[in-house]
Structure formats: C-alpha cells, structure tokens
Amino acid sequence: xxxxxxxxxxxxxxxxxxxxxxxxxxxxxxxxxxxxxxxxxxxxxxxxxxxxxxxxxxxxxxxxxxxxxxxxxxxxxxxxxxxxxxxxxxxxxxxxxxxxxxxxxxxxxxxxxxxxxxxxxxxxxxxxxxxxxxxxxxxxxxxxxxxxxxxxxxxxxxxxxxxxxxxxxxxxxxxxxxxxxxxxxxxxxxxxxxxxxxxxxxxxxxxxxxxxxxxxxxxxxxxxxxxxxxxxxxxxxxxxxxxxxxxxxxxxxxxxxxxxxxxxxxxxxxxxxxxxxxxxxxxxxxxxxxxxxxxxxxxxxxxxxxxxxxxxxxxxxxxxxxxxxxxxxxxxxxxxxxxxxxxxxxxxxxxxxxxxxxxxxxxxxxxxxxxxxxxxxxxxxxxxxxxxxxxxxxxxxxxxxxxxxxxxxxxxxxxxxxxxxxxxxxxxxxxxxxxxxxxxxxxxxxxxxxxxxxxxxxxxxxxxxxxxxxxxxxxxxxxxxxxxxxxxxxxxxxxxxxxxxxxxxxxxxxxxxxxxxxxxxxxxxxxxxxxxxxxxxxxxxxxxxxxxxxxxxxxxxxxxxxxxxxxxxxxxxxxxxxxxxxxxxxxxxxxxxxxxxxxxxxxxxxxxxxxxxxxxxxxxxxxxxxxxxxxxxxxxxxxxxxxxxxxxxxxxxxxxxxxxxxxxxxxxxxxxxxx
Numbered sequence: 001x002x003x004x005x006x007x008x009x010x011x012x013x014x015x016x017x018x019x020x021x022x023x024x025x026x027x028x029x030x031x032x033x034x035x036x037x038x039x040x041x042x043x044x045x046x047x048x049x050x051x052x053x054x055x056x057x058x059x060x061x062x063x064x065x066x067x068x069x070x071x072x073x074x075x076x077x078x079x080x081x082x083x084x085x086x087x088x089x090x091x092x093x094x095x096x097x098x099x100x101x102x103x104x105x106x107x108x109x110x111x112x113x114x115x116x117x118x119x120x121x122x123x124x125x126x127x128x129x130x131x132x133x134x135x136x137x138x139x140x141x142x143x144x145x146x147x148x149x150x151x152x153x154x155x156x157x158x159x160x161x162x163x164x165x166x167x168x169x170x171x172x173x174x175x176x177x178x179x180x181x182x183x184x185x186x187x188x189x190x191x192x193x194x195x196x197x198x199x200x201x202x203x204x205x206x207x208x209x210x211x212x213x214x215x216x217x218x219x220x221x222x223x224x225x226x227x228x229x230x231x232x233x234x235x236x237x238x239x240x241x242x243x244x245x246x247x248x249x250x251x252x253x254x255x256x257x258x259x260x261x262x263x264x265x266x267x268x269x270x271x272x273x274x275x276x277x278x279x280x281x282x283x284x285x286x287x288x289x290x291x292x293x294x295x296x297x298x299x300x301x302x303x304x305x306x307x308x309x310x311x312x313x314x315x316x317x318x319x320x321x322x323x324x325x326x327x328x329x330x331x332x333x334x335x336x337x338x339x340x341x342x343x344x345x346x347x348x349x350x351x352x353x354x355x356x357x358x359x360x361x362x363x364x365x366x367x368x369x370x371x372x373x374x375x376x377x378x379x380x381x382x383x384x385x386x387x388x389x390x391x392x393x394x395x396x397x398x399x400x401x402x403x404x405x406x407x408x409x410x411x412x413x414x415x416x417x418x419x420x421x422x423x424x425x426x427x428x429x430x431x432x433x434x435x436x437x438x439x440x441x442x443x444x445x446x447x448x449x450x451x452x453x454x455x456x457x458x459x460x461x462x463x464x465x466x467x468x469x470x471x472x473x474x475x476x477x478x479x480x481x482x483x484x485x486x487x488x489x490x491x492x493x494x495x496x497x498x499x500x501x502x503x504x505x506x507x508x509x510x511x512x513x514x515x516x517x518x519x520x521x522x523x524x525x526x527x528x529x530x531x532x533x534x535x536x537x538x539x540x541x542x543x544x545x546x547x548x549x550x551x552x553x554x555x556x557x558x559x560x561x562x563x564x565x566x567x568x569x570x571x572x573x574x575x576x577x578x579x580x581x582x583x584x585x586x587x588x589x590x591x592x593x594x595x596x597x598x599x600x601x602x603x604x605x606x607x608x609x610x611x612x613x614x615x616x617x618x619x620x621x622x623x624x625x626x627x628x629x630x631x632x633x634x635x636x637x638x639x640x641x642x643x644x645x646x647x648x649x650x651x652x653x654x655x656x657x658x659x660x661x662x663x664x665x666x667x668x669x670x671x672x673x674x675x
Contacts, residue, residue, distance in 0.1 A: 049100040049443075051111045060099055064442035065435060067092040071228040076411040079225065083135050086216040087128035089224035093449040094124035094163050096442050101166035120159055127156030131210065138210050145206045153209035154201075157457075160215065164454040167446050171500035172454050179461035180204070186465060193474065196465045207464050214460030218331045219452035219508050223445070226327040227452075227504075229410045230320075231445045233396075235437040236414055240421040240429050242389040245382065246271040247289075252379040258363040261297050262307045265290035266356050269311035270318060279503065279540035279548035281444075282312035287555045295556065298368055302559060305552035306541075306566035310355050313540045313548050313571060316503045317533075318348040320396070320406070324448055325507035325533060327406065332511055333525050337406040343526050343588040346601065347534075347581050354573035354608035354615075361616040388423055392416040451505040462512050475517030486521045487582055490514050491535040491575075498536035499545040506536035518582075527585045534578040541567040541574070572615045573608055576635065580607055583641045603646050607638045610653045619657055620664035627656050 052060050070088065074080055080088070098121040099113050107114065113121075130152050131138065138149075145153065157180075164172040183204050186196035199207075208214030212221070237243055250267035254260055269286050287308040294304035316322055319341035322329075326344065330337040362368075392413045399409035418434070421427045429437075462468040475493065479486030494514050498506040510532035518528035540548040543564035553563040568575075584600040586592035592600075614631050617623050623631075630652050637649030 048108075050102060050108065050113065052099070053111065056099070056112050060096070060442075061435065061439055063092065063095060063099075064439040067096075067228075067442055068232060068438035071224070072232065072411070072414070075225060075229045075407050081135065082212050082221060083138070083216065084132050086212075086220045086224050087131045089228065090160075090216070090220060090449065090453055091125045091128035092442075093446055093453075094128070094159065095121045096446055097163040097167050097450065098124070100443065100446070101163075103162075103166065120162065123155055124159045124163070127152050127159065127209075131216075141210075143206045143211070145202050145210060149210060150202060150205055153205035156209060157205075157215070160450075160453055164450045167450050168454070168502060169500070172451065172502075172505070175501070175505075176454050176457040179458045180208075182467075183461050183465060193470055194467070196467075199464065204464075208457060208460050213463060215453050215456040217456045217459055219328055219455055219459070219504065220449070222324060222327045222331060223449045223452040223504075225407055226410070227324040227448055228441070228445050229407060229414065230324075231448075232437065232441040233392075233410050233414045233417070235440040235444065236417040236429070236434075237389075237392070238440065239433040239437045240389055240417050241386065241427050242392070242417070243272065245386045245389050248377045248382045248386070249379070252377050252382055255376045256373045258360060258368055261290065261293040262299060262304070262359045262363065263356060265294060265304075265308050266311040266352065266359065269308065270314055270352055272312075272315065279309070279313045279316055279537070280551050281447075282315050283308050283548050283551040283555070286312065287552050291552065291555045298366070300558070301556035302553070302563040302566050303362070305549060305556040305558050305563040306570050307355075307359060308555075309541050309546070309548040309552040309563070309567045310571040310574075311352075312552075313537065313567075313574065314348060314351050314355065316537050316540075317344065317351060317574075319344050320400070324452075324504050328452075328504070328507060329511070329526075329529055329533075330406075333529065335526070338400050338403075340526065341400070342590075344530060346587050346604070347530065347577050350577055350580075350604045350608050351573045353605075354577075354611050355570055357608065357612040358570055358572075358615045361612055361618050365616065365618045365622065386427060388420055389427060391420050447502055448504050451502040452508075455505040455508045458509055459512050468512055468516065471513050472516040472520060475514065476520050479517075479521065481521060483521055483523075483582070486517065487531065487579060490518055490532060491578070494532045494535035495539055495542065498539040499542075500547065501536075501539070503537065503540075506539065507533045510536040523582060524585050524589050524591075527582060527588050530588060531578045531582050534574060538571065538574045541571045543568070569615050572611050576607070576611055576639070577604075580604060580639050583639050599646070603638055603650070606650050606653050607635070609657070610634050610638060610649070613653075613656070619660040621660060621667070623656070623660070627660070630656060 050056075070092070074085060079085060098117045102108055102110070102114075103116065130149075161173060161176050164176065182194075183199045185198075186194070187198040189195045209216075212218075247264075247268050250264045250271070254263035254267060257263060265286065268290065269282055272282055272286055287305075291301075291304045291308055294307065295301055299307075316325065319326060322341075322344060326340050327337060330340045333340065395416050396409050396413035399412060400406055404412075418429055421429045475486060475489055478489050494510045497509050497513065501509070507529075511529055514532040514536075515525075515528045518531060519525055523531070539545060541564070543549070543561055546560075546564045546567065549564045549567045550560060552567075553560045556563065580603075581587045584603065586597050587600040587604060590597060610631055613619050613623065614628070614635070617628060634649040634652040637645045637652070640646070
C-alpha cells in the first residue's frame, strides 16, 4: 500500500491532463441530470418491448387506465377478497406482458403483439377470471379439483411461466420449473434430505392454482395492493416533476464537492430507490444521466458504473418501498409496516454513508474537483420554486408514523400529489400527465408482479414438501447452533440462491429458506429476515451475474467484470453491515436501553469509517501497509459485541485517522517551508 505514496502526484497530474482545460465549462453547459423519467423501460437503452403504436397503443392505454382505477379503488374504498383481488390483478399484469414482451427478440421489429401473444393473453385472463367467478364453489370443494379446474390450472401455470420467461428471463423459468418438478420426482431422489412421498397433479394444481398457498400467496397479495399503488405514487411523482426536484437537491447539496457527480448519483439514486426499489431498473433510470456526468469529470467508466450500481442497490434496503419487500416482510412477520420500515432505516443509512465516504476519499485521492457552483441550482431556489412537491412524501411518512396503514397512506398521498402540484401552474399535472402516469405504472409493475407470482411456485413447493424445515435444520446443524458459523452459511446460501433474481423474489426465497434457520439460533425475526435479504440483495453487485452492474457497465461502455469488482469494493458495507446488526440487533429492534442503542449507532459509524478506508486505502493520504492491516483487524473487533472489543476497534480506527491527519498536515507544512 505504501507504494501508492510515490504515485499520488503523477496520478493527479495525469488525471488533470485527461480532463483537459475547459472540461468543467463543458460540463456546466449541459443539463446532464434529468430524473423525471422513472420508467426504465422507456429509457434510451436497447429495445426490450414492443413500441406500440396506433390502435394497440390506445388499447394498452385504456387497459392501463382501467387497471389503475381498479387498484386505486380497491386500495382506498373497498378491498376485495383475496381470491378475487389477486387473480384480477394478475390478469391485468399478464395481458400487459403479452402486449409488450415478444416471445423472442427477433420479433421486436413487428412492434405489435402477434396472434400467439393475443391467444396467451386470452388464456391468462380466462384462467384468472375462472377463479374470480367460481370462488364459492372452489372454497366449498375444500381442495378437490374438477377436471375443468385441472385443465385451467395447468394452462394458467404454463402461461404464467412463459410470461416470466419473457419479462424477467430464464432464471425465473429455471427456478419455477425445478421446484414444480421437485414435487413430482421426490420419491426417486437419492438420500433422505430431499426425498419425499411425491404428489399427484391434482394436488399440485389445488395447492398452486386454487389456493392462496401457491401462485396467489402473500407475495401476489402485496403486489395487488401495496406495490401497484406505490408504483402509481412513484409515477405521479415523476409526472409532477418531483423526481427532478430530487436531482436538483442532490446537485445543490453535493455537486460542488470533490467527486460531486458521483455523490449526486448516490443521493439521487438513493432518493429514487425509496420509491422504486429495483436495483437494475434504478440504474437504467438514473444511470443514463449520472454515469456520463461522472465520466465527464474524470471518473473511469468502470468506476462510474460501479458507483451507480452500488447506489441503486441500496434502494432495495432503504424504506419506504425496499423493492416491495418491506410490505411482504410485514406480512410474513405479522408486524405493522412501520415496524419493518423503522427497523430497516439505520442499516440503510449506514450503507449509504459508507458508499458516500468512500467516493469522497476516492475523489480526494485523485484530486478531483466538483462542478462549478455557478452552474448548479441553488438549494434555496429549488425549495422556493418546487419545494411544495415534496409535501406528498412528507404526508406519506407522517400518516404511516401516526398509525395509518401503508396502503391508505399511499392512497391519500397519491391524491395529494395531484392536488399539491396544482398549487403552481408550472408544476400542475394535466389529464395527459395522469394518463401517462397510469400507463407508466402499468409497465413498471410487470416484472415485480410476475416475480411475486412465479416465486409462489417456489414457496408453494417448499411448504407442500416440507423442504423449508429440512433446509432450516441443515443450516442450524452445519453451524453447530453457533451464531457466527450459522451467519456465514446463511450469507453464502442467500447469495447463491439470489443470483439473477429480481428484488422481490430475492426476499421471498431467502425469507422462506434461510431466515428461519437464523431465528432458530436466536436472532430476532426482523433481524434474521433483514440479514438474509441483504445478502440476497448484494447479488445485484456481485459477479458473475450482478444485474445492476450489467446495466451500468452497458451504459458506461466498461468491462463487466472490472465494473463488478469495483462495485463489490464500493459496496463493501452491504456485505459487512448485516453482520454488524446481527451482533448488535438493538440497531434494528430498538428494544434495549437508550445507552446501548447509542453505542450500537456509534459503533456502526466507526465501522463504516473503517470500511471506507479499507475500500479505498486512503484517508488523508494513501495508507501504508501496516495501517491497512490494522483496519482489517479492527473490523471484527468493531462487530463483536463484547465489552472490550468495540472500544479496541474504535481506538485502532481513531489512531489511524488522527495519525494520518497529523502526518498530512506535517507534510503540507514541510512543503510550505521548502517553497
């Protein structure tokens, strides 16, 4: 590490030459960041859906309006029974899928659904509405399925899997197929762990199709209520210009600082993530603007892609939406949504603080400058002109805090967007904006809703076969009932199980297969679920799959693996913070005396300072090797919940930071005397 000292000045000089004269001026003349488009599917990236025109565009628009009205009505006025609400919701989603996503990429040139697409959409609607109109007869049958229901169930499940293949990809197809097949081949599997007695087709159809244990389980229930409404909320924020306010606030707050564009990406992506929550979609939405901005100031393409991927990855951990997982988590735990959101807040803030600090150190080390203040929006001016657009978010949080349900809070806050935006002519939403917002919501909800539905095959198979209990027993047995070994096994399992899966699926799978084992070794349920979720979520920035990095590197034109390993380094907190709150659960549960909670927070702050130094190898100057080694020693000391370990770790970090500051000042003084 000490070799970096000699290369520091030449590195700065090379960077300065790379930027060249007038570079800041060229940056300033561009309106680089515009986050007013939440819908990643409408970005300028590669075409993945039909570009509907003419009659098909208006048919889709009409269905999007009907769908929006249905979900809005059932959220604010009358929620239907589960086996009416959920199939109707999924019917809309499947129709949207087959209208937009072709069977193969070569069909994109047609830009309208084929006859086969229409047939699949009709079969999907028939299969869903059959349940709606026969809800009483199905309930009275008590699990018995008629030949007609057998046919409808098999066809509907096949259509659903095909929709998932088109919109999400082959990983969901593989997952669904493997778990469904497992129910039939169980009697012939080797060993005793995975073997079971097997199930008939009628039993599988009954469990997966005509009950709320499979496809129409908790996940689809959350998608049919909370998720769709929050996506409408986000779309209306976009159409009212609130997302542009996020960008302007980020620019005003951090654009002028060292490495300002990267910090803007972190803040803007974090704010976007509170509404959107999907890592890859967040990169697609904001990365088109933040990545070129970072590159224009001298950041390498792979670093810019890594920053955006890590910043967007944090959105799935940050309340209120957390990629819809907060709502599903509340359902699984049987606790209020506010309890989950409050518990997830501090770890997410520590994550973003670590990323922010590491980017700051990276910029300082390379002598990077910020954007000229004259070219940035003034904070006071932004708040004066458009600050009222933030009020719906304040209303949303305030209603949840005082005890309203998240669903009703989102309902009222969405109405508030329309009313509050009308206070000024420049921000007023027109009827066209409302329709565009509903159309945007319909498109944006497809992947999340399909992931919720298809992961129902996994959850249903695990419950029906008893596999979940067996996996829990194996995790506890492998960890010998000890917390640290069990955490390590759970972390590895969550990461592997989550490769290539969207955010919502990641949580449901880890909550089903991994979290119960952590609860058995003594972790509070919320802590266990968040631990598994964090380690599943980092699959978005962990090679070889790393979906968020894949999108970011495509925008930056950088090597995928180099961008991926950079993202891992920048996102080091995502791998360590879960271990911290597992050993200091009061950071989440708040069920300890205030003094202990304060110590947990203080220790968390010192830990992220330590992690930032480890990630960059720099504080006020490049770290010599022995101090870098001391930081490695400090990490487990800071995490361990003993009376002496955390003070010892804190002392190490304090020694390194203070000594580096003193040496930096002494070096500057010597340079000044020599001059």
